[in-house]
Amino acid sequence: MTFKLATWNINSVRLRIGIVEDFLKSHEPDVLCLQEIKCQNDQFPAKEFRKLGYEHIAVHGQKGYHGVATVSRRPLSDAESTDYCKMGDTRHLATTLTAGGKQLRVHNFYVPAGGDEPDPKKNPKFGHKLRFLDEMRALSANGSGMENILVGDLNIAPHENDVWSHKQLLKVVSHTPQETELLDQIRDEGGWSDLVREKIPLQETLFTWWSYRARDWDISNRGRRLDHIWSAPELTAALSDISILREARGWEKPSDHVPVMATFELD
């Protein structure tokens, strides 16, 4: 069977439910992980998802900011969120589902952006980001007797060709060596594979986010690859397709992030 997973920082799910519906109709993922839903649990537009067959919904939201949700055509169980850094904010949601005889544990993350100044002594937001990442080390691809998947807006563009200018972004939060080295460590020590880079060579420049502030995002094309899908090695072997839906940045009233999708052939 084919199993398709998507992740998308939607930047307000209520405002953009229309383009989310369009996306689900055209691309039909089995599971969609959303970040920055920017609403409380009872404000989540569950009815619209159910109408399209996404009857299994786990939401971990708060008022105004942050918030993650996982919607699925297959039953979800054991929804659980870890309060990283004990800040009480809504940045993680784990759910379990079955596909092709496999138990998949999906960890949906919205890692702190980290503010402007890449110095934890001057900027508490950057300190928070580093501590959050440090706590993510505890999550391993091989734990808990399931196939683990880690997705979301990790707010780090790890490789030189994950940003429009490596040199110019070395001191910009999201691409500082301190962050990229930490993310590489989390990935390697946890036994995770970066699925986009499993399929697409490092020489190829890839972005999933383009700032709203550019006059023309498409022409200037100054993006970063901040959104990721990682998995356990067994799933990496089953990966049949990966894609970044760049065109979604050009839709009406777009999110500044676009969907990333992975397709697996399971049993």
Added chain:
DNA sequence: ATGACGGATCTAATCCGA
């Protein structure tokens, strides 16, 4: 200058994103 836009909120000016 990378880049001044876009979302949510105690609808006005402020916080936040990356």
